[in-house]
Amino acid sequence: MSEYGAIYLTPAEIQAISGGRVRFRAQARALDRLSIPYKRRPDGSLLVSRLAYEQALCGTQAPVVAVEPDFDAMRDA
Numbered sequence: 204m205s206e207y208g209a210i211y212l213t214p215a216e217i218q219a220i221s222g223g224r225v226r227f228r229a230q231a232r233a234l235d236r237l238s239i240p241y242k243r244r245p246d247g248s249l250l251v252s253r254l255a256y257e258q259a260l261c262g263t264q265a266p267v268v269a270v271e272p273d274f275d276a277m278r279d280a
Contacts, residue, residue: 212251220256 218225221233227247234241234251239259242250 210253212253212256214248217249217251220251 212220217230217234220237220239221230224230224233227243227249230249231241231243234249237259239251240255244250
């Protein structure tokens with residue numbers, strides 16, 4: 204397993220997705236065109252969640268889990 208683990212795409216994967224672009228700005232433009240969300244690191248490199256990438260590719264979204272407050276706990280406090 205790489206230093207990024209399975210949670211994030213590796214720099215090589217981001218480069219491949221962006222059509223072989225090496226510069227971070229060019230990679231960001233390619234990801235923007237593909238509607239793949241990313242975060243920019245302090246050094247300018249991109250951080251892309253593997254889940255977000257897969258969801259953008261498949262056109263799906265993560266399931267939304269509704270969490271309701273525990274009203275009984277609030278009453279007892």
